[in-house]
Amino acid sequence: MKSEPDVRQTRRPGRRPGPTETRAAILAAARELFAEKGYDGTSLRAIARAAGCDPALVHHFFGNKEGVFTTAMQFPVTPADVLPRLLEAPPDQLGETLVRIFLEIWRDEERRAPVIAMVRSAMTNEQAATLMREFITTALLRRVAAARGTSLLRAEAAVGQMVGVAILRYVIKTEPVASASEEELVELLAPVIQHYLG
């Protein structure tokens, strides 16, 4: 989770909107642009323009495009939080590290809900599928594959494994995977993720 800069300010009539309004305007503009143009087709500059503010402010509030996206989508995690852990893991613990990162995100229903909501939207709406595809590919798959010298296809097989188990565990709720402990899941899945990415 990113800590937000403390930028409280009093709203003065007739002046430009305060930071809370600007932040909300940026997120509203971002949601609209991402939905309309996709992830790759939306720039920080375009979001700033649509929100009527300076691009430096978007950067100030959210860091980068990923930050705007994950906040706008209420995503529980940004690649910036996760990738360093993944890329710095000892080569023989890559599988276990990735499984533990997924399990941490899934652990709390509040963090899990927006991810499941995003998969749900992607399953019923072509636009949402495009958005999710571009975000996953640009922000996650390409970087993991490039940094670990593995193929995109193998990175996708690893992500597919984790997404499929998440759907069985949290959505369809088949047993025993729904009630399995995190340690059981690490033991079950880490060797396979290691096989794909190692």
Place this chain on the structure above:
Amino acid sequence: MKSEPDVRQTRRPGRRPGPTETRAAILAAARELFAEKGYDGTSLRAIARAAGCDPALVHHFFGNKEGVFTTAMQFPVTPADVLPRLLEAPPDQLGETLVRIFLEIWRDEERRAPVIAMVRSAMTNEQAATLMREFITTALLRRVAAARGTSLLRAEAAVGQMVGVAILRYVIKTEPVASASEEELVELLAPVIQHYLG
């Protein structure tokens, strides 16, 4: 795919409904009962009663409960078609056999669509999730696990792998997995499915 018995008959006014009507009535009753009572809570006898016909007729049209279910849900495949292939595969070709069965089902958009529709419903509707959970567990997971002497959890990891890759390939459409050939996918996934079930 099951071949349907040829039971054409002329509808005679004042007589009991002909086979086409009876078949449709059975399917309508089945859909309602499965949705209301779940898969495990619905019997052939209850379906027959709700459709106002003899249980022998349900058996005649659909074989068994699985047959009624897969037809009512427009499922492209029944476990009865698939399980023998899976259970008779040489132990060292189990992974490849399962991957090939999934790929065959996914190959045609017409066969794939109802499966994706079922996952979609399960993701948005608790009742549909229960139905899918019970069907998958009773008709598929338990039998595969028992027959191959593997744990249910490992069977679920294998199914999770295939479901997750299907979602990436056909719904989110990330590349290269969306355009990968079936042979590439067999090479990619068979060793992992073999690891889980072998």
